[in-house]
Amino acid sequence: MKLPPFEYACPTTLNEAIALLANHSGEAKPLAGGQSLMPMMAFRIAQPSLLVDLRKLPGMKEIKIGPDGVRLGALVRWRDVIDDKRLAVAHPLLKEAISHVAHYQIRNRGTVGGSCAHADPASEMPGIAQTCEAEFSVMGKAGARTIKAKDFFQGALTTALGADEIITEIHLPAWPAARRYGFQEFARRRGDFAMAGVALYYDLDGGKAANAHIGVFGVGDCQRRLPKAEAALNGKAVDEALAVKVGEAAAAEVEPQEDIHASAAYRRSLTGTLVERAIKAAMVR
Amino acid sequence: MAPTGPSLIGRRMIRVEDGPLLRGRGRFIDDLDIPGALHVAFLRSPVAHGRLKDIDASAAKALPGVHAVLSFADLRPVLTGDRIPQALPSGAIRFDVDPIVLAKDEVTYVGEPVAMVVADSRRVAEDALALIALDLDELPAVTDPVAGLEYGAPKARLDCPDNLVARQSIDYGDIDGAFAKAAHRIKARFRLHKGGGHSIETRGIAVRIDPVDDTLTIHANTQLPHRAKQILVAALGIGEQRIRVVAPDTGGGFGPKAAFHPEELALPAAALLLRRPLKWIEDRRENFVAAVGERDQDWDMEMAVDAGGRMLGLRGRLCHDHGSCTPYGVALAYNAGTNVIGPYVLPTYRLDINWCLTNFVPCAPTRGAGRPQGMYVMERLLDAVAETVGIARDEVRRRNMIQPTQMPYATPIKQRDGSTMTYDSGDYPECQRRALEAGGWADFPARQAAARKAGRYIGLGLANYVEATGRGPFESAGLRVGASGKIVITTGASAQGQGTKSMLVQLACDVLGVAPESIEVIAGDTAGIALGFGAFASRQAVTAGNAVHQAAIAVREKAIQTAAEMMEASAEDLELKDGAVQVKGVPHMKRTLAQIAHAIAGVPGFALPGGVTPGLAASIDFPAPALTYCNGTHICEAEADPETGMVRLLRYIVVHDSGRIINPMIVDGQVTGAVAHGIGATLYEWMRFDSQGQPQTVTYGDYILPSSDTVPPIEVIHMESPTPLNPLGVKGAAESGTIAAPAAIVSAVEDALHSFGVRIRNLPLTPERLLASIQAAG
């Protein structure tokens, strides 16, 4: 399982990196943490002609926290998120989700931008991005643009990124201190890809749920929000019975895939259970 | 003469293997730097069944760095026949299906080697694989052993008359009479999957060819170097003196490294053809598709019991998925069938075993070798009996158990060589009693009820097992003291991480009173000793252990006898202590082992002292005519989540009796490791294929091995019932932990969910399957 042949470049500026990608007519791949790309190359499922190593690009490794929310440089590693104590307040949902990502060694290398660009349907970070209505700052030959999470993720391993575009930053909107949230993931072993996962939050308005955001991952070909389940939650006093109801709504709403790990029916059932549990967890935060 | 000083046997001693391994100085197969070696990659069949019409390797051969692309036709001139001669005879076999080195005109499983690329590097060899074009006509594949034996099923191999490659039966007692008088009959069908070996080190072979004396040295991480040599001698048709097989440090075996695989012949044959040293290190994808392992058994069973839950009879049919050829005999399903009876009295029994050829990689034993499945069937049925009769799970077992007063207990079962399966020692009821006590069995209902009030579903499971260990016919050992005082042990035993060398060193030190550092063990090298077997059937402490023990005693006797001559003393007045023979109570009057060895190494023209034979050495081939049976009881505490089907193991207790223990630390390690295998087989490991026979789980993301957070703390409690069958009184231990684990875990899960009335039959027990069982019961 040795890697197939490819050329390699390690640019020191973003423009240089973009030019390299643009000149390779879709056969080039950016290399960030490499924790998903390298196995695909080892199995020769991915055979890019050029790898553009992003490690020397400046200014993409910072976590910025401000009044408008959390800005994650695309090259921020999972480990950086876990170690950043500010995030416990600034974005506790992100922090909890990332503790489920893979294992020690992978978290030392994998990046938030790489994970989103790879867009594995079972990954946590795209799920957080969808739930939280993240915005992706990307740069390409045609210049900079911003893509909303709901437009960014288009399917399994498919995003709105052009072949010459690189994510520079992921922006998660500000997190009110009183926000209620829950995160639930079902995997056979710690660190495995989720068979199903849920990231959700809501605010309280006069004792009732408002602004509900419910996102799922590992269910269907893409991370997505569940508007019907959100509607079932919004405007109601949250109790255990409601949690069950919202779970049922979520289970009815998802379009799960069937694969060797689980049938569609099982994933649907898991989704309902996890949404219910995430709401119950949110109630007692 | 009794050894002096306190015995080392039974003591926890640190291992001689550990120092280099901890420093990264192990010498594993891929660590051997073979000068000038070219690297090999195999093109493997992309389909489960097909007619192979043509191989076009012209583009691959043209790739820079590629030296050769070889097919069956290229290798055949240096082989004595078309097939690899396996020579594991059995009357049960209806037709021989020996493996083939590279596919000739038919491919019979995805992963079957078809051609080999020889190149400057492995990466270039892999590049070349993509350039080889195969002309194949796909044929219908047999992908289910039950369907494969039905009328009108396609043939898994065109060169075989049908798919029923072997059949066996176990049949004793008046089975019809037993069922006629039964108070209860319990039927159950089990589809039992068991996974692969999955040693973290894959297979690997390096072949050196010595042009000066025209010999082949084959470095291979095989469990059975001597058998590999025997096959190579036959398949290559060259003399024993020209072939040496030597196993380096080996990163786990667990069964698959015991079978002789096609690559083990392809590399030496290609080396002879090309006159170049070659190296092949299996990658993980190849390991998934081309290394042998276990797979599926379908058991359709019915048990008859009396009103008190005592077994009257058991009957049924076992259909075994054999894969596409026979690389390792037909022991696997027979082991399963005979091991069903476990520690119980089963008055009548009839089992028909049908072996079905399928278009999958061949099946061969992995740790446990069929016994976990057999034990599972018995233990699941006993739990069902308990439920039906209305007695506790521990009580139904007690009522059926063989009593210690019945030892040795001749079962009515005949082994594969026709001898009677006889349990040699053990106290099964006491073993279960200790396990129940350690597991808090009596208090558990209260704990369970309290947990239930807190919304948690916990359960306690129980299972017993017996394992045949120490398979013969013999194992070899030589022990020689050099004139330097250094002691070298050579043995046909082989080591894959079990601490085999440490175990042999401990036994030799015990007899000779020397420090472990003064002993070197050469294991798994056909140049070290002419005959031998190696690692299988939990056998090496029994066979090689007793061989080394006896060789050490012989050397001790000879050292004392020689020293008596040298010192003009009486042998009765001498003892061996701290590496020297000394006059009892007069430590300064002594001859060191080095001096004694030097004296009987001989000086030209001078007679040896006192007419002793030359050399301070002994060779023993220890015969093991009968198997010795270890036993034990597992208790597992599990928690089940009825909403997701997730199972979490909370606690695991093993009471284990493998006779006299040499090193308890090593035995503990063997048991805990084997339990983890059993946990994998029960909850996680599942080699999946689609209906066309395409493997679906060829990454460690898709094929799930037990991890540190899924294996619970395991407590091992020892009993010691020495066997009368060998001087040390030892039994094997290495596989036993796998055997009861599936039954104990599933029993715990059923107990946790007893309020739902869940019935679990099939393995592995995935969350989805468990949730389906809960819904079916509800």
Added chain:
Amino acid sequence: MEMTDKRTITVSVNGTKHTKEVPVRITLADFIRYELGLTGTHLGCEHGVCGACTILLDGRSARSCLMLAVQADGHEVLTVEGIAPGPDALHPLQEAFRDNHGLQCGFCTPGMLTTLLEFLGDNPDPTEQEVRVAISGNLCRCTGYQGIVLAALDAAKRMKAGRA
């Protein structure tokens, strides 16, 4: 000969600087094993799951099969060969593995040791459960993890005593 893109890299491994021209397509694991001859770092799966190839890159554990050699250019690598303080002494973590039967075949051991070296630095006084989580990305097929977990807990004690 193979046609391939190459680069010259400088990597410090166990305190020694190595400057070599390497094919860009080789992994850090293959560089360490075959270019430097440090074969203590093992390859169990080559797709980033088994953890046997774990090394420390600038003090942090990483799977060397999931990195290109060229990505380590200018960085510091510690492999299993660099853990012991000298040829006659073992690191307390290695001693704890030996004394608690934390290894059998020894193939996963290098990855266990490097991972635990980082972990016990981050968390000098871990619980059993924390140890189990820390090594959950390192597969062992021999021990059932029992000896490894005991060794890690014992090592934490020894390392603490060593610092006191």
